[in-house]
Amino acid sequence: MKGRRGTPNQDRSMSxxxxxxxxxxxxxxxxxxxAALVIAPTEQTMGPVQxxxxxxxxxxxxxxxxxxxxxxxxxxxLVRPNESADRFARxxxxxxxxxxxxxxxxxxLPAGIEPSAVATTGVAVTAAYFLIHKYFSDQGADILALVxxxxxxxxxxxxxxxxxxxxxxxxxxxxxxxxxxxxxLVLWLIxxxxxxxxxxxxxxxxxxxxxxxxxxGALDMPLVYFSIWFFRxxxxxxxxxxxxxxxxxxLRVFALNCLAFTCYAGIICWFRYRIERMQRxxxxxxxLEALLEPRGAGSRGLQ
Amino acid sequence: xxxxxxxxxxxxxxxGTYLAVLIRRYFRVRRDMDELERK
Amino acid sequence: xxxxxxxxxxxxxxxxxxxxxxxxxxxxMLFFALLVVVIFSFSFDPTAEESRHIAGGLIWVAFLxxxxxxxxxxxxxxxxxxxxxxxxxxxxPPNELFLAKALGNFIFVSVLEALMTPLFVIxxxxxxxxxxxxxxxxTALGTWALVVNGTFFAAMSLRTRSREIMLxxxxxPISIPAIIAMVNGTTAILTGDDSPLFWLVLLATYxxxxxxxxxxxxxxxxxxx
Numbered sequence: 001m002k003g004r005r006g007t008p009n010q011d012r013s014m015s016x017x018x019x020x021x022x023x024x025x026x027x028x029x030x031x032x033x034x035a036a037l038v039i040a041p042t043e044q045t046m047g048p049v050q051x052x053x054x055x056x057x058x059x060x061x062x063x064x065x066x067x068x069x070x071x072x073x074x075x076x077x078l079v080r081p082n083e084s085a086d087r088f089a090r091x092x093x094x095x096x097x098x099x100x101x102x103x104x105x106x107x108x109l110p111a112g113i114e115p116s117a118v119a120t121t122g123v124a125v126t127a128a129y130f131l132i133h134k135y136f137s138d139q140g141a142d143i144l145a146l147v148x149x150x151x152x153x154x155x156x157x158x159x160x161x162x163x164x165x166x167x168x169x170x171x172x173x174x175x176x177x178x179x180x181x182x183x184x185l186v187l188w189l190i191x192x193x194x195x196x197x198x199x200x201x202x203x204x205x206x207x208x209x210x211x212x213x214x215x216x217g218a219l220d221m222p223l224v225y226f227s228i229w230f231f232r233x234x235x236x237x238x239x240x241x242x243x244x245x246x247x248x249x250x251l252r253v254f255a256l257n258c259l260a261f262t263c264y265a266g267i268i269c270w271f272r273y274r275i276e277r278m279q280r281x282x283x284x285x286x287x288l289e290a291l292l293e294p295r296g297a298g299s300r301g302l303q
Numbered sequence: 304x305x306x307x308x309x310x311x312x313x314x315x316x317x318x319g320t321y322l323a324v325l326i327r328r329y330f331r332v333r334r335d336m337d338e339l340e341r342k
Numbered sequence: 343x344x345x346x347x348x349x350x351x352x353x354x355x356x357x358x359x360x361x362x363x364x365x366x367x368x369x370x371m372l373f374f375a376l377l378v379v380v381i382f383s384f385s386f387d388p389t390a391e392e393s394r395h396i397a398g399g400l401i402w403v404a405f406l407x408x409x410x411x412x413x414x415x416x417x418x419x420x421x422x423x424x425x426x427x428x429x430x431x432x433x434x435p436p437n438e439l440f441l442a443k444a445l446g447n448f449i450f451v452s453v454l455e456a457l458m459t460p461l462f463v464i465x466x467x468x469x470x471x472x473x474x475x476x477x478x479x480x481t482a483l484g485t486w487a488l489v490v491n492g493t494f495f496a497a498m499s500l501r502t503r504s505r506e507i508m509l510x511x512x513x514x515p516i517s518i519p520a521i522i523a524m525v526n527g528t529t530a531i532l533t534g535d536d537s538p539l540f541w542l543v544l545l546a547t548y549x550x551x552x553x554x555x556x557x558x559x560x561x562x563x564x565x566x567x
Contacts, residue, residue, distance in 0.1 A: 013333075033311075052310045059314070078562065154321050158314050165310040189515035196511055203501035205566035212559045213498070216491075216516055219551055223519035223544065230540050231522055264318075271325055278332045285339050 018270060025263045032253075032260035040253040049169045056162040058257040059155045060184065062265045066152035067191065072128045073136070073145040074214035077207060080138050090129070097126030142207040143280075145214065147272045149194055151265055156188045179229045186224045190217040350438035357446040360419070368450065375408040375458050383465050393466040398528035401462055402521060406488065408458075409451045410510050413492035416443055417500055426500075429564070436561040444486075444493045444556075451485050471534030480531065480538060483545040484524035490549065491516055494556040497563045520548050 036054035043050035079085040100122020104115035136144055163181045164174040175181070194217065198210050246254075382400050386393075420426045429439055462468060470477060492513050499508040527541030 037311075048304045049307050051307055055311060055314050078559075151321075154317065158317055161313050161317070162310045165306050165313070169304065169306045186515060186518050189518075193512050193515050197498070197502070197508070200502045200504060200508060202503060203566050208562050208566055209498050212562055213512065215559065216552070216555060219555055220516050220519065223548055223551070227519040227522040227544055230544075231526060234526075234536065268322070268325070271329070275325060275329050275332055278336060279328075282332060282335045282339060289339075289342075 014271065014274060018267070021263075022267050025260070025267050028260045029264055032257045035253045035256055040250055041247060043250075046170050049166060052162050052166040054253055054257045056159060056166060057254060058261045059158040059162065060180075061258050062261040063152050063155035063159060063184075063187075065262065066148040066155065066265060066269075067187065069128060069132075070145050070148040070152060070191075070214055071218045072125070072132055073141045073148065074211035076129070076132055076136075076141045077138065077145060077211045078215065080141070090133070093126045093129035097123050100125075139280075142211070143273055143276045145207075145211060146198060147269050147276060149191055149198075149214070150272060151268050153188065153191050153195060155261070155265065156184060156191065159184050160188060177228065177232065179225065179232050182228045183221070183225050186228075187217075187221060190220065349432060349434035350442040353439060353442040354446050357443070358449065368453065371408045371411050371450070371454050372457060374411055375404050375454060376461065378404040378407055379458065379461050379465060393468065394471070394532045395529060397462065397466050397468055397532060398525045400466075401458075401528065402484070402524045404458065404462075405451070405455055405485070406514075406517075406521070408454050409447075409485075409488045409492060410513070412447055412450050412454070413489070413496045413513075414506050414509055416447060416493055416496045421500060426564075436564045437557045439564070440493065440497075440556060440560040444490050447489045447493055448486055451489055452482075455481060455485065468532065470532055472531035472538070476538055476542070477528065477531045480524065480527045480542060480545065483542065483549055484520060484527075486549050487520035487524075487545060487552070488513075488517060490553050490556055494552075494560065494563065497560070498566075501566070520545060523548070 032054075036051055040051065040054065042048055075089060079089040101119045104118040109115065109118070132141060132144065160181070163184075167176065168174050194210060194213050197213055198206060201209060203209060379400075382404070386396065386400075417426070420429070429436075492509070495512040495516075496509050498512065499505050502508045523541040523544045527538040527545070530536040530538040530541065
């Protein structure tokens with residue numbers, strides 16, 4: 001391990017850039033929290049409780065972003081070993097980006113969906129795919145998937161806890177099987193099962209299995225959303241979070257908190273990524289040493 | 304409002320707990336790396 | 343070299359024959375499902391009208407648990423006799439093996455459903471108001487949805503600690519849209535209040551998506567050791 005990747009010190013501590021960014025993120029979070037509690041105007045019908053929205057919705061946004069990255073990283077981990085699959089996936093990513101920039105302007109979209117949003121999402125898919133391809137090795141993609149799943153579950157938990165805490169004082173009920181919150185619950189369940197597979201699997205190829213599960217989960221989510229949506233149209237109930245237009249000042253605070261949470265998620269993921277790398281290095285070194293140990297010492301435990 | 308305070312507290316307790324767990328793991332891995340270095 | 347599809351067919355026939363001779367799994371599943379029905383009967387005491395509204399949910403929960411019992415032992419026999427290694431090196435494409443296993447499970451669970459349905463009709467005084475062919479189609483689509491993912495996740499859980507609990511842990515969250523469709527579709531047909539069309543289309547889509555996904559990814563799972 002000495003001298004394998006630069007000096008030992010470089011291996012084990014977080015870089016200075018990390019600490020600077022961490023401090024900046026902390027300041028951003030504090031300011032965003034202040035904005036949510038003080039600067040944002042009080043909502044007319046719901047009162048001060050509505051401010052939970054500035055933590056509930058940005059957490060959801062961050063969780064979805066993280067799970068999105070997990071999906072891309074999982075796909076990469078599955079296709080990269082295979083030349084033709086890798087090429088196919090890269091062209092598919094480009095195609096998604098191109099089509100999403102053209103199609104929404106010619107095809108009628110369901111109500112409430114902007115063409116620019118579709119285009120941005122499509123380009124984001126392409127960009128994410130190629131960025132991850134460039135900057136992460138095969139094993140790096142696997143660690144990225146693990147990290148984003150873990151941090152995503154943390155943020156998703158926050159969404160599921162703040163949701164009912166908001167619903168109870170406003171609508172009088174803790175839970176209603178409304179589309180968004182229930183879909184988030186299912187997403188949470190799927191990713192918790194993902195983490196359990198990671199933890200309990202004794203296979204040597206756990207990363208591949210987990211990646212397959214992540215792909216299944218991603219395929220499942222549209223179906224989850226539609227099934228719950230249709231169920232809701234048959235049995236309508238209040239929608240947590242409401243719809244409708246939003247005051248521009250509130251929108252600014254919401255965006256600010258989204259940015260703050262995303263930065264915080266990035267810092268945490270960076271930290272967790274480094275920890276995982278170090279952990280795997282340690283395990284690899286231990287395994288190597290156990291292999292290279294002379295027989296007498298190694299079989300001590302079996303005596 | 305009580306629910307507002309509980310919600311904000313919950314958010315930071317959850318984030319804080321996860322962060323604490325990560326920090327503890329970080330120092331444990333560093334300790335393991337040091338041990339292996341010394342051998 | 344035998345034709346690859348011959349191997350798949352041989353697998354299916356072997357599984358069915360083994361099961362027919364020992365009736366291990368079928369007996370266990372049947373008894374388990376009966377117990378579930380009886381216990382649910384003690385929890386609810388509905389009128390004929392009410393029971394039509396809740397029977398959909400109860401039936402599918404019972405079928406779900408019974409299917410898990412069947413799925414858990416899908417690969418267990420293969421594991422015991424190192425048959426999996428033979429499959430890995432055989433010329434048969436992994437997909438065919440997967441389909442053979444899934445079809446075998448589908449047949450087991452369908453037989454179970456056929457045997458349990460009269461019990462449900464008796465215990466809950468059920469009478470189908472809507473169309474029976476639609477109900478049969480719904481049941482077939484729903485059973486396939488459970489079985490295709492179940493067989494896939496059973497293979498995934500082979501090398502995990504607490505294998506038996508890992509399968510439901512993985513299967514249930516992913517199956518939620520299918521379960522919603524099954525339950526609501528069954529209720530719609532039993533009560534005759536709504537059209538089950540949307541649920542049938544959803545189940546068909548679900549089946550298509552996940553059968554394709556399982557076929558594409560099964561070789562990855564089979565070779566994970």
